[in-house]
Amino acid sequence: xxxxxxxxxxxxxxxxxxWDGNGAAAVPTPMPKRLDGKVAIVTGGARxxxxxxxxxxxxxxxxxxxxxxxxxxxxxxxxxxxxxxxxVRCDVSVEDDVRRAVDWALSRHGGRLDVYCNNAGVLGRQxxxxxxxxxxxxxxxxxxxxxxxxxxxxxxxxxxxxMAPRRAGSIVSVASVAAVLGGLGxxxxxxxxxxxxxxxxxxxxxxxxxxxxxxxxxxxxVATPMLINAWRQGHDDATADADRDxxxxxxxxxxxxxxxxxxxxxxxxxxxxxTLRPRDIAEAVLFLASDEARYI
Numbered sequence: 404x405x406x407x408x409x410x411x412x413x414x415x416x417x418x419x420x421x422w423d424g425n426g427a428a429a430v431p432t433p434m435p436k437r438l439d440g441k442v443a444i445v446t447g448g449a450r451x452x453x454x455x456x457x458x459x460x461x462x463x464x465x466x467x468x469x470x471x472x473x474x475x476x477x478x479x480x481x482x483x484x485x486x487x488x489x490x491v492r493c494d495v496s497v498e499d500d501v502r503r504a505v506d507w508a509l510s511r512h513g514g515r516l517d518v519y520c521n522n523a524g525v526l527g528r529q530x531x532x533x534x535x536x537x538x539x540x541x542x543x544x545x546x547x548x549x550x551x552x553x554x555x556x557x558x559x560x561x562x563x564x565x566m567a568p569r570r571a572g573s574i575v576s577v578a579s580v581a582a583v584l585g586g587l588g589x590x591x592x593x594x595x596x597x598x599x600x601x602x603x604x605x606x607x608x609x610x611x612x613x614x615x616x617x618x619x620x621x622x623x624x625v626a627t628p629m630l631i632n633a634w635r636q637g638h639d640d641a642t643a644d645a646d647r648d649x650x651x652x653x654x655x656x657x658x659x660x661x662x663x664x665x666x667x668x669x670x671x672x673x674x675x676x677x678t679l680r681p682r683d684i685a686e687a688v689l690f691l692a693s694d695e696a697r698y699i
Contacts, residue, residue, distance in 0.1 A: 436462075436463045436464035437463045437464075437689060437690075437692075437693040437694070437695065438460055438463040438464050438465035438517075438518065438689070438692060438693060439463065439464030439465075440464060441464070441465045441466070441517035441518060441692075442465065442466050442467075442468075442508060442512040442515045442516050442517050442518070443460050443465045443466070443467050443468070443516075443517060443518035443519070443520065443692065444467075444468045444470055444504060444505065444508050444516065444518070444519050444520065444562070445457050445460065445467060445468070445469055445470065445520040445522055446470045446471070446493060446495050446504075446520065446521055446522050446523035446554070446558060447470075447471055447495075447522040447523030447524060448467070448469035448470060448471055448477070448480070448520075448522060449469060449471035449473040449476035449477040449480055449490075450471075450473065450476050451629055451681060452522060452577060452622075452625065452681045452684050452685070453469075453471070453520075453522040453523070454476075454480060454681070455680075455681035455682050455684065455685040456520055456522060456684075456685045456688050456689075457469050457480060457484070457488060458484065458685070459682070459685040459686065459688075459689050460518070460685075460689065460692070461484050461485075461487055461488050463689060463693075465487070465517075465518065466487050466488075466489075466512055467484075467487065467488045467489070468488075468489050468490075468491055468504065468507070468508045468511070469481060469488060469489070469490045469491070470490075470491050470492075470493035470495070470504045470523070471490070471492070471493065471523070472492065472493070472494050474490075474492055477490035477491075477492070478490050489511065491503070491504050491507050491508075493523075495521075495523045495550060495553075495554030495555075495557060495558060496549040496550045496553055496554050496557075498557050501554075501557040501558060501560075501561050502561055504561075505519075505561040505562065505564070505565055508565075509565055515569075516562065516565040516566060516572065517566075517571070517572055517573065517692075518572070518573050518574075518575070518692040519558055519559075519562035519566075519572070519573075519574045519575075520574075520575050520576070520577070520688060520692070521554065521555040521558040521559070521574070521575070521576035521577065521599070521619075522576075522577045522688075523550065523554055524550060524551045524554070524577065524595075525546075525547055525550045525551065525592075525629075526547075526588070526589075526592055526629060527543060527546070527547040527589050527591045527592045528540075528543055528589065529589060533589040533590075533591075534588075534589050534590070536590060539590065543591055544590070544591040544594070546591075547589075547591035547592055547595050548591065548594065548595050548598070550595075551592070551595030551596065551598070551599065552594075552595045552598035552599060552602070555576050555598075555599050555602055556602055558574070558576075559574055559576075559602065559606050559610075559617065562574050563606070563610055563613075563615060566610075566613070566614075566615045567610065567613040567614075567615055569614075570613055570614035570615075571614050571615070572614070572615045572616070573615070573616045573617075573618070573691060573692045573693075573696070574606070574610075574615065574616070574617045574618070575617075575618050575619065575620065575688050575691045575692055576599050576602070576603055576617075576618075576619040576620075577599075577619065577620055577622070577684070577688070578596045578599040578600050578603075578619045578620065578621040579592075579596040579621055579622065580621055580622065580623045580624070581593045581596045581597075582596035582597050582599060582600045582619075582621050583600075583621055596621070599619055600619060600621070603617055603618060603619040616691075616696070616697075616699060618691045618696075618699060620684060620687045620688060620691070622679065622683075622684045622687075623668065623671075623672060623679055624664075624667075624668045624671070624679070625668065625679045625680060625681055625683075625684065665678050
């Protein structure tokens, strides 16, 4: 006999109240692992947004290859997360490194690559001079574009080499709000993130015919060590002009610096209330990498 739901008494399953049909406590349904059995590469995965992506991918069952130039941080993360996460050194601006990272993942995981995340990137110098077209520095422009734009293109190329024959796969790149709006960063960084959006659109059109999806996310500012380091540069031109690579010379920020950066970001954000954190960006990347986004 079918049950009839009246307006004042909706029909609910026994487990709705936390009990099974026999009066015993119901066992909660485990969260589905959205990347279970899949193989993923995350560039720039040793810290910041990349680390959050690696951790979330692993939590959802993926076997993750962290590709980064920071050997110590990459090895430490792999060790902390266990055998399903490994580390390979990779400078994304060097094609041989990108090729080697993909080949290493394929050899380690039975010739399979399901997800490639282009996350590695640099902000470039953040001084007042770097933000002015009147003091445009061609060498700095080339350096930032090589990592951010060329690195993304090389990642797409070698990921597609592995994915297209299987007619499946997802490539997700991390762009920036600076790819959508002007005036939010130095010229080199802004141009490089616009380039990622353009590459994503073109590659999506080409690789869709081979069953490979290509997308990107363009997050707002988040208080990562890299962004906090850039903030420090913007407040100390003498330090920013020192003869060293400031994108690599990133110290761990203090809790006070993180709180200050989050306060700055909240003040600029359109959405008031929540504070954007690396995990939020990782969740968006996870969705695009998963089969739930199979037609995106």
